[in-house]
Amino acid sequence: MSDIIRRDPRAEWIARNRLHPLHAAMQPVQHSWMGPNGILRKNVHGVGFIGPNGIKRIDRSGAQQGGASKRTAAAEVQLPLHQVAAPAFYINVVPDMVGGRLSSHDRDLLGLARQLAGSDGAVLAVVFGEHKESTFATAGVDRLLVLEGHEFDGYSPEQRVQGLRAVDNQFNPRHWLLPDSRSGGGELGRRFAASLKERPATRVWQIKGQECIGRAGAGQEDLARPLPRLILAAAECADPVSETRHEVLPVELSTTLARSLPRIEDLGAVAVDPAAIPMAEAEFIFSGGNGVKDWALFHQTAAALGATEGASRVAVDDGFMARDRQVGASGTWVTARVYVAVGISGAIQHLQGIGACDKVVAINLDPGCDMIKRADLSVIGESAAILQALIEAVAAYRNGAKRDAA
Ligand SMILES: Cc1cc2nc3c(=O)[nH]c(=O)nc-3n(C[C@H](O)[C@H](O)[C@H](O)COP(=O)(O)OP(=O)(O)OC[C@H]3O[C@@H](n4cnc5c(N)ncnc54)[C@H](O)[C@@H]3O)c2cc1C
Numbered sequence: 001m002s003d004i005i006r007r008d009p010r011a012e013w014i015a016r017n018r019l020h021p022l023h024a025a026m027q028p029v030q031h032s033w034m035g036p037n038g039i040l041r042k043n044v045h046g047v048g049f050i051g052p053n054g055i056k057r058i059d060r061s062g063a064q065q066g067g068a069s070k071r072t073a074a075a076e077v078q079l080p081l082h083q084v085a086a087p088a089f090y091i092n093v094v095p096d097m098v099g100g101r102l103s104s105h106d107r108d109l110l111g112l113a114r115q116l117a118g119s120d121g122a123v124l125a126v127v128f129g130e131h132k133e134s135t136f137a138t139a140g141v142d143r144l145l146v147l148e149g150h151e152f153d154g155y156s157p158e159q160r161v162q163g164l165r166a167v168d169n170q171f172n173p174r175h176w177l178l179p180d181s182r183s184g185g186g187e188l189g190r191r192f193a194a195s196l197k198e199r200p201a202t203r204v205w206q207i208k209g210q211e212c213i214g215r216a217g218a219g220q221e222d223l224a225r226p227l228p229r230l231i232l233a234a235a236e237c238a239d240p241v242s243e244t245r246h247e248v249l250p251v252e253l254s255t256t257l258a259r260s261l262p263r264i265e266d267l268g269a270v271a272v273d274p275a276a277i278p279m280a281e282a283e284f285i286f287s288g289g290n291g292v293k294d295w296a297l298f299h300q301t302a303a304a305l306g307a308t309e310g311a312s313r314v315a316v317d318d319g320f321m322a323r324d325r326q327v328g329a330s331g332t333w334v335t336a337r338v339y340v341a342v343g344i345s346g347a348i349q350h351l352q353g354i355g356a357c358d359k360v361v362a363i364n365l366d367p368g369c370d371m372i373k374r375a376d377l378s379v380i381g382e383s384a385a386i387l388q389a390l391i392e393a394v395a396a397y398r399n400g401a402k403r404d405a406a
Contacts, residue, residue: 009376010242011026014026020242020243021079021080021243022079078245079138079243079244079245080243080244080245081244081245081246081247082142082244082245082246082247083247084117084119084120084121084122084142084247087120087121087122087142087143088120088121089117089120089121089122089173089174090121090122090123090124090143090171090172090173090174091113091116091117091121091122091123091124091173091174091175091177092124092125092126092167092168092171092173092175092176092177093106093109093110093113093123093124093125093126093141093176093177093178094125094126094164094176094177094178094185094188094189095109095110095125095127095179095185096179096181096183096184096185097127097128097131097133098183098184098337099132099337100130100131100132100133101131101132101133102133102135102136102139103179103183103337103358104235104240104358105179105181105183105185105235106139106179107139107240107241108233108235108236108237108238108239108240109177109178109179109233109237109238110123110125110139110140110141110240110241111140111237111238111239111240111241112177112207112231112233112237112238113140113175113177114140114238114241115207115238116174116175116177116207117142121174122142122143123140123141123142123143123246124141124142124143124144124145124171124173124251125141125143125144125145126145126147126163126164126167127144127145127146127147128146128147128152128156128160128163129146129147129148129149129152129153130148131146136246136248137245137246137247137248138241138242138245138246139240139241139246140240140241140244140246141246141248142246142247142248142249143247143248143249143250143251144248144249144250144251145167145250145251145252145253146250147163147167147253147257149257151259151262153266154266154268155264155266156262156264156266157187157188157191157264158191158260158262158263158264159262160188161188161191161192161195162257162258162260163257164176164188164192165192165195165196166253166255166257167253168196169255170253170254170255173229174229175227175229175230175231176189176192176229176230176231177231177232177233178192178230178231178232178233179232179233179235180202180203180204180232180233180234181235182281185232186232189202189230189232190202190232192230193230196230198228198229198230199228199230200228200230200231200232201214201225201227201228201230201231201232202214202232203215203216203219203232203233203234204231204232204233204234204237205233205234205236205237206237207227207231207237207238209227210226210227211224211225211226211227212224212225212226212227212228212231214234215234235356274302274306274307274308274309275308275309277308279308279310279324279325279327279331279332279334280332280333280334280335281335282307282308282310282334282336283336283337283338284305284306284307284308284336284337284338285307285308285309285310285327285334285336285338285339285340285357286298286301286302286305286307286308286309286310286340286342287309287310287311287312287327287339287340287341287342287344288309288310288311288312288315288320288321288342288343288344289311289312289314289315289341289342289343289344289345289350290312290314290315290318290343290344290345291342291343291344291345291363291364291365291383292315292320292342292343292383293343293383293384294383294384294387295320297384297387297388297391298342298383298387300387300391301387301390301391304390304391304394304395305340305390305394307340308336309321309325310325310326310327310332310334310339311325311326311327312326312327312328312344312345312347312350313326313328313330313331313349313350316331327350327353327354328347328349328350328351328352328353328354329348329349329350329352329353330349331353332353333352333353333355333356334353334354334356334357335356335357336354336357336358337357337358337359338357338358338359338360338361339354339357339359339360339361340360340361340362340363341354341360341361341362341363341364341371341375342363342364342383342386342387343363343364343365343383344362344364344371345364345366345369345370345371346362346369346370346371346372346373346374347370348370350371351370351371351374354374359376359377360374360375360376360377361375361376361377361378361379362374362375362377362378362379363378363379363381363383363386363387364378364379364380364383365380365381365382365383366380367380
């Protein structure tokens, strides 16, 4: 087994949260043994550790429990199963499923759907084509409808709207929820609303009773309105589901979808120069800071990964990167799906700029730095060695893929 310590931020959070159903399972195992006279002995002092000055310390951050014990929430204890035998109504969700998996925006949306479904309703997720997701159960999905077929591949809004209309006819959901995102949900939701001749609520960030609040006026104002059936919700509209497990029962369409000739033809993705993508729109950012010692190697790695380059302010001030590449409070606020921070300490001004990034990977020498605390995946070590290994891994992966294709 690898010696690499992998942190599990979710497990650490549960270990800190005494109200969470898995809290007890996340506590360290109490050392106990059988004494010579057959009595079970327990070391009740086995909690915590002795600090360098000889004083006992108990780490209440959860890192000791969640991280060091290498447990994962799912592996230890099953979350309570929420079942809806005969749903009184449906709340339909159409997640973006970027890369075939639920994004954090999708999970927020499922959290919102769960709130709207209460105990009688069921959350029905509608997914187009093949997916790679295995955590629908813990994301709050009661029913799963996969609309299969090549007609849904790529950019196919017309066919998808047709599919959603068929689902609407069959399940007549109380609400439809789509992510108001650039990854598809924003456009699909508006097209779907137009085809149903219904007015959707857009950029919704809060629902209170029968009223919802969405951003308006170029993001400068809030617009409160009665809750419509179709809701296009912003990221962080609700907390993702974390305390229950759901059935994910498969459901099917009872009718076969009529195939109409689409007016839009998808000619496939166009290869673009990652450097030409504006930072604010880049999906994959490879960012360098003061810990990058070999900038030629940094550029080579970014090119091998096909990532857009970013930088900390120190890297920009030192003249290694252009000013328009600076990420952070006084640079660009980015929304990448994956943000790789190489040798960046994680100063508050930098972290502000990456607050909306989905997954953060940190490469750093210092395991205690703030970027490592923010990261979903951390690699501790010398940046040059790690970048070199990354280039080799990418090359091996590409060669393997070519061999498989041949
Ligand atoms: C008003 C104001 C606005 C600011 N705005 C921004 C902003 O928009 N964006 C921004 O980024 N900063 C901004 N800053 C600056 C910010 O406070 C930090 O100084 C800056 O982010 C630090 O950059 P860094 O992490 O690259 O450098 P450092 O803080 O020097 O960190 C370098 C990191 O690299 C690691 N390291 C060192 N050597 C290696 C190695 N060989 N391999 C791997 N890791 C290594 C170190 O452990 C360390 O964590 C602002 C500051 C102010 C006052």
